[in-house]
Amino acid sequence: MPNKAIIHSDKAPKAIGTYSQAVKVSNTVYLSGQIPLIPETMEMVDGDFRAQAEQVFKNLSAVCEAADGSLQSIVKLNIYLTDLSNFPVVNEVMSQFFQQPYPARAAIGVKELPKGAQVEADGIAVI
Template sequence: MKRTISTDDAPAAVGAYSQATATDDVVFTAGQIPLTPDGELLADAPIAEQTEQALDNVAAVLAAADASMADVLKVTVYLDDIDDFDAMNETYATYFETEPPARSAVEAAALPKGVGVEIEAVATTDGATDQA
């Protein structure tokens, strides 16, 4: 059965999507951009800071689904400039120090709100309890 995940600890969904959806054992996050839960957009910040905020948002959404970054199976990173890969990767690596998940990183022609990075994740929930 599909569950919708929502938390005030990450930016609210601003369209026809959920912060995440889950089944009994898998959670899929929506793409998270460098937008604070309070609505501050970090589009002009260095890519390392943007990456940190996007991953903090992913972590908050996963926590609402009773999962953590350690449960992440796959990550997709969208960059508006692939030349930012090394700076993104340096920050990213601090979130997955052991047993990192599978990952794709691609350059996108444009990202929402003019940000430099958007990150989505798929994680195992191992039968997490219902969250709405």
């Protein structure tokens, strides 16, 4: 496999399972799902859905930066929501972290997420 590297950032939560924060193959980075854990404490962020969504994007940003990229490097983003009525809030929060052109994206309703999170996001970045 060409140029496979494991990406790790201390500025993002440690893996809570058998996975890496991201894997880089050549110039493509496969980002594992991030939930709203605070990296330093590994506790869920206090607050409402908006606070959780903001923490998710901060965590994704830290992993992208560890791979020598940024959120703007993301070309495909998947967002998992336990309540699809939060879809408009996700859009508002995303507009604070991303600039146009936005990545391709899916919003997927799920029954539950690890540690009781309300939102999780993963993606693919090209560096």
